[in-house]
Structure formats: structure tokens, C-alpha cells
Amino acid sequence: MTLEILLPAGGGLERYRLEAEPVARGTYSPARSRLAFAAAHVVADPLADNSPGAPAVIDWEHTLEFRRYLWSLGLSVAEAMDTAQRGMGLDWAATQELIRRSAAEAPDGRIAVGVGTDQLTAVGSDDAYQLDAVIAAYEEQLGLAEEVGAQPILMASRALCAAAESPDDYRKVYDRLLGQSTRPVILHWLGSMFDPALDGYWGSDSLDTAADVVVDLIADNAAKVDGIKVSLLDASREVALRNRLPEGVRLYTGDDFDYPALIKGDDDRYSDALLGIFAAIAPAAAAALKALDDGDLDTYDRVFAPTVPLARQIFSAPTYYYKTGIAFLAWLNGHQPGFSMVGGLQTGRSLPHLADTFRLADQAGVLTNPELAVQRFGQLLRVGGVDA
Template identity: 85%
Template structure:
């Protein structure tokens, strides 16, 4: 198949060369825990303009999660991939958590617990804790594992590391089950710069390691998204025995998940939603100790991931929804908050090429047809 794609201000003929990764049903991986952070599908008839309350297409949003579960992946629900703080309001978040948790097989779900219901402005630490507690109660109510998300409000309110400890120590004491901590770098959200009370990653690492060591029975693991494999490995080496490192590094995940000797990272990744069949196949190969297949499957997905998560990184959600649309998991390329405009046509054309080469266009004919439609709407006669 061939189509014309934007390139350097013009158009080029592009012939699809990729072989789609085989579809199938998988059991959860034995050797690693693997969460895909899933996006939400906007109702194309809803008023999903910037600043408006989210209107969600529940049929396709939940259908996408069933797709992930069928591949053996667990779902990280209501995370930044679902546009927390970028279009998904707290009312819709609660409904998303409850609907998704009701369908999750064997408890294979963890849910984001944050403070984004707080109005814009400055808040004291007690208000931040109260917001976290409200959201933690929702996670407890649906019996889902909590992910204590990095909080913009806490980052703004905290005077230093001691304030982070005050908030997290209180929350961990209340949780009825071990939580996943969440360290999101400023490339994903500029409002989180200096999280844990320092602009130095090394100092911040000392703070979070101390928090974990003092609350080791209440911490299942920590998800770290700094897009720096060396810093992740350095933290991984310092974690107490039994505490997991969940990689959120969408640039270096194959090597981090494979690990080195007895140390490896589990996965909690937005890119897994985009490359779900490849992720499932690679994890099965890892279970079978077939590293050749593991690397062969994952290697071509890395350029795609680096494209989707390129700067400004926080618009990666647009690429996730774009691929879901190309692959037929949602009827239109629309997003809550109008975020489908977050990437240009040339950027999406490069994403299309790399998705083909990675074998994650599961229905190439449909993908070609839909991308031609997008070009036409964008004013490109291809």
C-alpha cells in the first residue's frame, strides 16, 4: 500500500513496509508487572473544547481497556495519559475510575490519586492532604491499588523536602494497601519542577528513598518518569528489598525492563497503550528467556516512542489517541480539551511512518484510509 505523506514542506510517496505484530490473547507476564497507562476517548458529539467539562465516549474508552486486558497488560487508570490536569476534570475522573475498576479482571488495575480537584491558586498543606484523601477514598472504595500522583498543588505549597514528608507520611499511614509512588519529571509537566523539594535529582532521590525506607510496608513501588536511564538505575539500586521500580521511561524501556542481573524495572508506561500488541509479545518472550525475540520486537518501537514523546513531551497524549484512532479503537480523532491539535500534521505523518515500521498498525488498510481523511481535512490534497 502507498500514500502521500508530508515531508519537509512537501509530499512524498510512502509505501508501507511493516508487518503487523500478530494479534492474540495473552496471560499476564510472569517475570514482570506491566501496566499500560490508558487514554480516554472523547465523545465526538460532546463539547470537548478547552476548559469545558470532559464528555467521554464510555463505550470506546472501556473497549480500549478490554483490549489491553486481553493482551495480559494491567491498566494504570486515570493517570496523566488520561489527561489529568489537561482536560479530564475530577467528576469525569471519578466516573472513569469506577467504570474501569468494575470491569478489571483479577484486580489488574491501579488508579491515579492526586489533588487536581483543587481550584487554581495557592493552597496550604492541609488542603493538599485533604484533596489527596478525597481521591484516595475513591480508590479504596473500588478496591484498586492507589498511585499517589505527583501534585502540582503540593509542588507549589511545599517549602522544601520536609513538607513533602509531612504530606506523604500522613497519606501512607492512611492507605489500607501498599501504594505506588509517582515521580513525574518536568518534561511531562513543567509545574512539577523541583518535586521532592529540590531541583537536584540526586537530592530528590535522597528524599524519596528516605520516605520509602521509613514506610517500606506501605510502598509497593515507585514509578519514575525522568527519561534518564542512568538516574532510574541509580534509584533502583537504592530501593529496599521488595520495593519495585516501575519504569515510566518511554525512551529506554526495553533495557530497563530487561534489567541487569537480579535488578530490573517493572513497567508503568503510556507508550504501552500505543504499542500494546508488541509489548505483550515482548513480555512473553522475556518470560520464555528468549531475549533475541524480546529485543527484535521492542527495538523498532523505540523510535516511535521517542517520536510520540518528543518535546513538548506533555503532548504525547495526542500521539496515543492518534494511534488508537488509526487502529480502529475509537471512531474519531478527537480528544477532551481539544488536545488533538497538540501535534502538527508533519509530526503525525512521522508517527504514522514509525508506527508502520514498528508493526503496530494493526489494520494497515484502515490506518491508510483514516490518515488520508485527516490529510484532506487538514487541507492537503494527497
Template identity: 65%
Template sequence: MKIDLPRADGSLVPYTLGEPGAHPPPAVPATSRVAYAAAHVVVDPLADPERLDWETTLAFRRHLWSYGLGVAEAMDTAQRGMGLDWPTTRELIERSGAEARACGGRIVCGAGTDQLPPGPAPLDRIVAAYEEQLGVIEAAGGTPVIMASRQLAASATGPDDYAAVYGRLLGQVARPAVLHWLGPMFDPALEGYWGSADLDDAARSVLAIIADHAGAVDGIKVSLLDAGREIALRRALPAGVRLYTGDDFNYPELIRGDDQGHSDALLGVFDPIAPAAAAALGALDAGDLAAYERIFAPTVPLARHIFAVPTYYYKTGVVFVAWLAGHQAHFSMVGGLESARSVPHLVRLFELADQAGLLPDPELAVARMRAWLTVQGVAS
């Protein structure tokens, strides 16, 4: 399949697609690593007021489970804090929890404080907001991910406030929870989380919280895009507490690990690269490191492009790939976020998704790309 793709100078360059990757769903899930894909949501483009297309949203979760991956529900990839409100999030958690039970899929769900208005709030109100969301997740059968809170970041006066809030939450969870350290490149409102803008001080603060409540902590998801810092934190964790990498730049080396340990995975990039991720993890299970590296290698340029600055617009690229790959019928997003990336950015994304073997039906992908370029005023 061929298509003419535009360049920034207005010229059109012929592009020939490669062969799709041969990554069928595995017979059994990988076992050497725990891996979750943070899943996007699909909006109903004809609804007014806006609502989700529930069947397509849930079908995508079934796709992830079919590849042996767990689903990280209601996380940043699902546009928490960027269009998805709490009532819709609550329904998403409930519906996904029911789907997980029906098919035996693993699921973790984000608990936040986004039912509160923006800005500072009393710590008791922040705790109560978290508690409400934790109750919904536990009732749905999910493992909670205690997400970083914008309201807590705006209200805390130092590490002691974080210790107090997280101590109250971890003292009452029904099952061990996952903590969540999201760097400001993903959300500028979280600058200085854990009580300090100095990342070494912040690490000491969160490690102290984990040490005080290790029995209630399954692990911590770290999204700082800094492999060295993640490895240092991983090595400092108490025995039995996992480090879930959220590093969408350096995931192959962090998941592979070293002679002192490895990271598990809770990644937004596993949404668009699920078939390749499952195949790579299967190769790791089999001890075939060469295959592991070979499968993951072409996904890294794609990931780095999707998560390019401004990183928080990565959701646009995730949904664009899902549309090109045939998982949904349109490229529309909650809150109109499909407009957040430029034409040149998405053209390059098309090329990289193809080169990673992630467009299973090249004819469909080309037809959709041509239609989209026409809407953008580009003849292809």
C-alpha cells in the first residue's frame, strides 16, 4: 500500500507501508512481569451533550485482555483531568469492573480527587474525596491506584501533609494499593508532589510513606521519564513492593531489568502497542532476550513521538493509532482533544505506527489517513 504524505514545506512524498506485525494474542499471559496498559476512552461523536461510546470503549479493554495484559482503568490515558468528569469516570470503573469479572481480566483503577473544584482544599475534604473513589473501585472489584491529586499538590505545605493523607488512606484500603508519582511533564499542576520540587527529597518522602505502610502498598507507578532515578527508587523499595514503570521512553530496559531487579509495567504506551508488548513479554518469559529487544525496538521511536513535549497531549496520539488500527470508527475525543497535535506530528505518527507493525489492516489505515488529510486540506 502506498500513500502520498505531506511535509512541512507543502510537498508530498510517496510512502510505502510495510507488513503488519505478526503478533497474535498469546495462548497464555506472560508471567515474568506484571503488565497493565492504561486504556483510552472512546467518545460518541454524535452525542450532544457529550458521552462515551460504551460498547467501543469496553471492546478495546477486551482487546487488551485478549493479549494477556491487565487494564489500568480511569487513569491519565482515559483523560482524567483532561475532559473526563467524575460521574462518567465512576460509570467507567463500574462497567470495566464488570467486564473484567466476566472475562477474568486483571484490572486496577485510578482513585483521585477530581470531584472537587480546582485549587486548594482542606485535607479532610481531600481524604473524603479519595475515600469516595476508593469505595467505588473496591465495589467494582478493582485494585486501587491512588493517583496524584492536583488538590493535594495545591494544598499541602510539606511532606508531613502527604504522609498524613496517604497514611489515612492506606490505613483503610481493602487490598494493597498502587501509589502514583506523575511528573510535571505529564501534569504541570503536580510540580513539587510529595512535598518538594527536589526529586531526591520527594523520593525520600514517598519512600518513608511506603516503609510505614508497606503491607498496604502493592507498588508505586513512577512516570518521571528518568530511567536512572526510577532504578534508584526501585532498589530502595521494601521487599515485596513493586515498581511499576510509567516511563514511556525507557520501558524496554526498565522492564528487562538487571541483576538487582526489574520494573513491572503500568504504561499508557501499552495501549497502542499492546500486540507488540505482549509478544515481547512472552519472549522475556521464554528467556529470549534477543527477541524481546527486537520486538520492542521499533515501538520506542513511536512511543517517544507520541509522548513528545507537551507530553500531556499524548492521549491524542494514542487515539489516532487506535483509529488507524481499526479499533474505533472515528478520530474524535472527549473535549475535542483530537485537535491537540499538529498535522505534521500525526503524519509522522502514521509512519512510525506502520514501521512498528501496528497497523493490522494497511488498506484501512491508508483509506482513513487519506480521508483525514483531505479534511486538513491536504491532497494525498
């Protein structure tokens, strides 16, 4: 059956014929050759007040069902990360409940959780941005991760970036946390394109100097560092850092532009994956990783190649609104009842942007139920005032 839809284009509408077969969906075992985490979003309760600035009210049924879907595809879940709108609608109270609920259902060893300092945003005194307060906030969240048995991801902290005056301040905080952790953690280097408040992280505006700080930190704490997630959208810089890591420390790519080549790697090293885009392209990611396990690089390239234009669309500037595209595709694919987000973030992308996302998702084969996707985008057009 041929499916067509009128989509916004060039200030008008054009007829678009869906062209790709959806990537075959099934159940998969976790990949053997790579570790692969999908950073999952949260589903807002459509009947609650999830307006900007309001406490997040989550639709737990669909939020947890989406995680079960990711686990069924062999992916692990990176929980309560920036994809889940940390600092952009998901408050600390909701984050705690999210971590507890998700960890309670996770298969053994297949969940890592974000450990940050975002509870400090609720504190009004200047003490919120002193290093001791930053450390205490991290320690509280690290305690929760360890309590639920999840691997900690030490997230980049806006409060630390505001409080630190030099690389030594970063070392003070991270050395303290790594010394306390009872298991190896994943570090997190999130570029300013994802969060402008993190500009100058690691104590320098120079990314080369920042990389030196990170490498020294890891070298001095290698037994406590499982790996580092790098989200700089710069493949050459990621490879350079990867090549400097101590033996046994992983580089988890957070590069949503160049992940196929980085995960494939070269003769010496490769990147594991901790990616928001994997939540949007989960069936393709699962199929590509299985092909990689099987040594079938042609299939790996063929499956991943059409997902890259989609990823570049979803993560286009302003990059921090990529969460809107993740939730949009989850809605098109039937994983949530409505296109709504905590903090009202569904307004973060325009109708023409979402139309281009629709086209590219079809071409990537990740519209798993094309009929439903067409029906739902038609609803979105009508709500937007477009009689199509």
C-alpha cells in the first residue's frame, strides 16, 4: 500500500510519498562487540500541568514501557540524562522517582543513571554555587545511584561550571567523588552546543587544555573510571581523546552526527555508545550492532547510513532542543499517546522542522508504523491550523 501525506515545504505544502520499508523489528540480545546505551526521554502526563517552570508530572506507564522497548532491542538505558530533560523541565523530585522506577525494572547491568547537581537550582542562597555545596549535591545523587544498583554517570554540572575558578577546582570535585564511588563510573563531557551554561567546562575555554585535564584526571583514577561519554560533535577530537585514554577505559561516543564511524572504529580502537539518537532510531541501532557482531560491515553501513541525516536534523542548532525530536518520533511510532513534553518543550521545534524530521525518519526506516505516523502527523497539521 502506497502512503502519501501533505507536508510543509517552502512556505506551502507538498505531497510526500513514504518510500522506505521500516527496519525489521524483533527482539535482540545485547551486542557482544560494543556497549550500547540509549539515553531515553520521559513521557509527560497529558492531563497534568507540565507548563514551563511547573514541577514535572510524568506518564509513568508509557515512560517505563519505552524503556522496556529499548531493553527488548538489546540496548541498555542511560537514565535521567539530558535527553530526559535534566535542567530543561525535569526537576529533582521527578528525577529521583524516575531513577528508582527504571532501576527496579532494568535487566541486570543494563542501566546507568545520571548523577548531577540540579537540585541546587531550587536553592536561593549564594552557597548553592560554592564547591562544597556542589560536592554535597553530587554526593546525594551518587548515593541514590548506588542505592538502586545502577552505574553512575557523573554528569557535567552547571553549578560546578559556575563555581569553579580553575582546573584545580574540577579536580577537587571529581577526585572526591571518584574516591567515594564504590564502582567505576562514567564521566560526562557535554559540549556547550548541548548546554551553553557548560561553556569552559574543565576550567578552560581551550578544548585542548580541557582534554589534558580530563586525561590527567582519568589517568590518576583509572581504577574508578569505566569510561567517559564525550558529546562535542567533533569526531576528530573524540578520536584523539580516545587514543589517549588508559588501557581499559572506554570512550562512549555522544556524537550524534558521526556515530557510525566512531562505533565501527579503526584497527586500534573504537567507541562504545551512549547516545540520545539511539532512542529515536532504536530498531536500526539494534540491527546495525547485530551486524557488527556478525562481522557484516556492509549491513552495518547500510542500516546506519540513512539514520545520519535524521540525526543531524534532530540535533541541528539550537542543539539543546533535540529532545523535542526524540519525543516527536516516539509519538509518531505509538510509544506515547500525545506529543507533549514536560516543561512544554514540544514547542521547541517548528512545524516545518518536524516535517523534515518526518521525511528523514521515513527514509531511515524508523517509522515503525507508517500508517499511524501519517495519521498522527495529519493531526498535528490540523492543530497547527493547516487544512491538509
